[in-house]
Amino acid sequence: MTRHSLTNWQAVMAEVERRIYTREWKPGQSIPNEADLAIEFGCARVTVNRALQTLASNGLLDRRRKAGTRVALHPISKATLQIPLIRKEIEASKKVYRYHLKLQQIEAAPDWVNARFGLAKDVLLFHVIALHTADNKPYVIEDRWINCIALAEVLSMRFDSISANEWLLQSIPYTHGDIVFRALNASIEQAELLDTKENKALFEIERTTWDHDTALTTVRLVFHAGYQMNTAL
Amino acid sequence: MTRHSLTNWQAVMAEVERRIYTREWKPGQSIPNEADLAIEFGCARVTVNRALQTLASNGLLDRRRKAGTRVALHPISKATLQIPLIRKEIEASKKVYRYHLKLQQIEAAPDWVNARFGLAKDVLLFHVIALHTADNKPYVIEDRWINCIALAEVLSMRFDSISANEWLLQSIPYTHGDIVFRALNASIEQAELLDTKENKALFEIERTTWDHDTALTTVRLVFHAGYQMNTAL
DNA sequence: TAGTGGTCTAGACCACAGA
DNA sequence: CTGTGGTCTAGACCACTAA
Numbered sequence: 001m002t003r004h005s006l007t008n009w010q011a012v013m014a015e016v017e018r019r020i021y022t023r024e025w026k027p028g029q030s031i032p033n034e035a036d037l038a039i040e041f042g043c044a045r046v047t048v049n050r051a052l053q054t055l056a057s058n059g060l061l062d063r064r065r066k067a068g069t070r071v072a073l074h075p076i077s078k079a080t081l082q083i084p085l086i087r088k089e090i091e092a093s094k095k096v097y098r099y100h101l102k103l104q105q106i107e108a109a110p111d112w113v114n115a116r117f118g119l120a121k122d123v124l125l126f127h128v129i130a131l132h133t134a135d136n137k138p139y140v141i142e143d144r145w146i147n148c149i150a151l152a153e154v155l156s157m158r159f160d161s162i163s164a165n166e167w168l169l170q171s172i173p174y175t176h177g178d179i180v181f182r183a184l185n186a187s188i189e190q191a192e193l194l195d196t197k198e199n200k201a202l203f204e205i206e207r208t209t210w211d212h213d214t215a216l217t218t219v220r221l222v223f224h225a226g227y228q229m230n231t232a233l
Numbered sequence: 234m235t236r237h238s239l240t241n242w243q244a245v246m247a248e249v250e251r252r253i254y255t256r257e258w259k260p261g262q263s264i265p266n267e268a269d270l271a272i273e274f275g276c277a278r279v280t281v282n283r284a285l286q287t288l289a290s291n292g293l294l295d296r297r298r299k300a301g302t303r304v305a306l307h308p309i310s311k312a313t314l315q316i317p318l319i320r321k322e323i324e325a326s327k328k329v330y331r332y333h334l335k336l337q338q339i340e341a342a343p344d345w346v347n348a349r350f351g352l353a354k355d356v357l358l359f360h361v362i363a364l365h366t367a368d369n370k371p372y373v374i375e376d377r378w379i380n381c382i383a384l385a386e387v388l389s390m391r392f393d394s395i396s397a398n399e400w401l402l403q404s405i406p407y408t409h410g411d412i413v414f415r416a417l418n419a420s421i422e423q424a425e426l427l428d429t430k431e432n433k434a435l436f437e438i439e440r441t442t443w444d445h446d447t448a449l450t451t452v453r454l455v456f457h458a459g460y461q462m463n464t465a466l
Numbered sequence: 467t468a469g470t471g472g473t474c475t476a477g478a479c480c481a482c483a484g485a
Numbered sequence: 486c487t488g489t490g491g492t493c494t495a496g497a498c499c500a501c502t503a504a
Binding site: 240241242276277278279280283297300 | 491492493494495496500501502503504
């Protein structure tokens with residue numbers, strides 16, 4: 001991919017990668033320490049350090065103080081998922097994005113939401129259901145619950161022109177989140193919204209975001225039939 | 234999570250994160266340059282650089298030479314997926330891992346495989362189907378095709394005691410890979426192997442690994458009903 | 467062209483964990 | 486105790502790009 005001139009530490013990284021890849025350094029084997037490599041490559045130790053740290057964070061090396069650096073035995077592959085705004089994702093594929101609000105009200109939440117939020121059973125939460133379309137075809141259903149105790153601002157919002165997805169991401173800072181991916185059989189309602197048949201296998205992403213120990217919002221994104229999520233290794 | 238004493242650059246990072254999170258520095262806004270921050274924090278510029286680079290790689294900052302550093306407008310969330318060996322994944326949940334070879338033969342590949350490999354239609358490829366179980370319950374079907382032109386070693390392998398998954402990962406180096414996640418309705422055969430019903434929504438991961446421009450192997454992993462993939466944000 | 471981030475260096479000290 | 490990686494510093498030069 002990158003057709004640029006390599007910086008020094010990238011060159012060191014590339015050379016180390018090459019030695020691992022060609023099995024000059026085999027899985028499980030110790031490689032020379034940073035100081036020796038710095039001498040061999042004729043650079044500062046920090047430069048070697050940066051290269052090896054990067055490789056270690058990619059899972060290609062195991063590093064321990066005193067024990068030294070070894071080629072990883074089980075290269076735990078790491079894939080990085082980009083999770084963009086739905087609107088951006090659709091616009092990136094050069095399709096026309098549209099947004100349709102289906103429901104916005106305050107109501108008691110179902111069990112799975114209360115479980116996620118760690119709230120009592122009959123707390124009222126802000127509930128939004130919306131459909132995002134690409135070129136006027138259903139793309140994803142956004143079924144969102146918002147903790148309006150922690151986020152009182154939401155009570156005055158109308159999500160008919162801006163999606164809750166977008167408003168939250170731009171306006172509400174969070175400290176961390178968790179994500180679950182799963183497959184589910186379409187309910188009758190989901191099938192109707194997504195223009196497919198009941199029981200069709202659909203891809204779902206469930207995301208909850210937190211401000212420290214307080215859950216702010218949880219959303220289930222149910223994608224149209226045939227949706228695929230891609231990434232590189 | 235981390236209850237350790239922070240290193241200096243981590244402290245700087247934490248402070249910058251705090252300012253972003255508390256909106257002292259708002260989305261889109263420029264923050265002071267590295268030199269000024271180094272003075273303010275009483276540390277070397279490199280230390281600030283490391284902190285800001287880390288935040289930028291997490292998507293929280295946008296950095297451009299001359300233009301300076303700004304708080305990201307659209308915090309593109311990045312989630313890192315760990316893709317371990319199936320055996321490790323099962324053992325990590327303290328269940329008993331077992332492996333059952335269902336098929337191993339050389340045959341002409343279906344279209345989707347030829348498409349991935351960029352090969353002619355009637356090339357013969359190495360085909361393996363296996364079931365991985367956790368506590369004797371079906372966990373995932375591994376349906377794998379191996380490019381035995383590029384990987385002649387595979388012709389002498391018997392995958393009845395070691396899985397192709399494991400052998401390939403430990404023995405065959407690759408330069409990169411791509412991954413697709415999707416949902417599918419169980420076929421009759423899949424339902425039977427996974428002890429569920431036809432048309433049940435199942436989670437599938439399709440992974441292809443490459444040595445430069447040569448596809449080495451492609452695999453479809455179809456998980457048991459109810460499987461979820463988790464990650465943090 | 468000038469300001470900003472990106473990288474590099476030599477040297478230093480520290481923290482951890484193996485022997 | 487000692488070898489190794491982890492981090493920090495001050496200073497320098499380079500590379501990109503907005504003005």
